[in-house]
Amino acid sequence: MSFGVFIKYLAVMASVTYLIRLIPMLLIKKQIRNRFIRSFLYYIPFSVLTVMTVPVVFFSTSSVISAAVAFAVAVILTVLGKKLITVAAFSCIAVFVTEMILNFLP
């Protein structure tokens, strides 16, 4: 594919992915007062975060076991009140260590 053709494809793709995010944001500038819509929007992020996490978290590393360990570490550290970064870092380390151990097992 020539670079000129590539740019044409890129332009179409980028316009769609940008406009779909931009238009709603430009249309809705005021605070929404309707209680039902506000309730709906309040729950959206929690639901989105949950759907993105479960069940795919268990397939996010090279083995379900290391992912499950990372999941447990994240839950425990969060319950203990650790910061976001700490939770993320220790989960990564847990995956790394678990996979090292798994490699040594027969």
Add this chain to the structure above:
Amino acid sequence: MKIKNAEFSSGISAGLPICLGYISVAFVFGIYAVEAGLTPVESLLVSMFNLTSAGQFAAVPIFASLGSLSELALSQAVINLRYALMSVSLSQKFDSKISPVYRFVFAFCNTDEIFAVATSKKGFVSKSFMFGLALLPYLGWSIGTVAGAVAGNILPEQVISALGCAIYAMFIAIVLPEAKSDVSVRFCVLISVILSCIIYFMPVVSDMSEGMRIIIVSVTVSLICALVFPVRDVADTDCAEVELK
């Protein structure tokens, strides 16, 4: 434009785990794009102008096979439809002091992860926080793509695997404390888990793309929660805010 340092750094630290996760996904995308026939520069441009993982993975075969532009546009519209919904929700979080001009910037950076971190924050978000939040993930997404495209074998597989869970650990750290303290969020999380697993594992519907799964589950669950546990009226929250001041 004034950037408040404290807000900016709090955004940066919230963005770091997102960045780590993005590096690992973008790395894989870089490898994938080059294998399909894109050059490293082209792969980088796709990442820098789109910021949509599922969308980009779907677009590469269309680019490579010179598929129709309408097919490209339609598939991107469907895969990224959820961002329209997220933009509505994010628009409600902006501090009234944020000039409308910045909406052009923040709309561009509205990814699942950035959206989720910004909207699950208490109260409004400032533009300094938003800039801090978006910066590292954007860099991670771009740099990860180039790294994967140029040197797919540069990072050992174990490191990519380990980085892959950073994003999810962060999601858990955001949602769990809210779920612990608020029964309505707990209910929301629980039915989201159930519905998400059903769609993910059940035959036939499990063919659904991740983007569609996110839309269907989040809309259904949020409608149910809005009916069962409506939030307090605006008047109430206004009073509460006044009291806090």
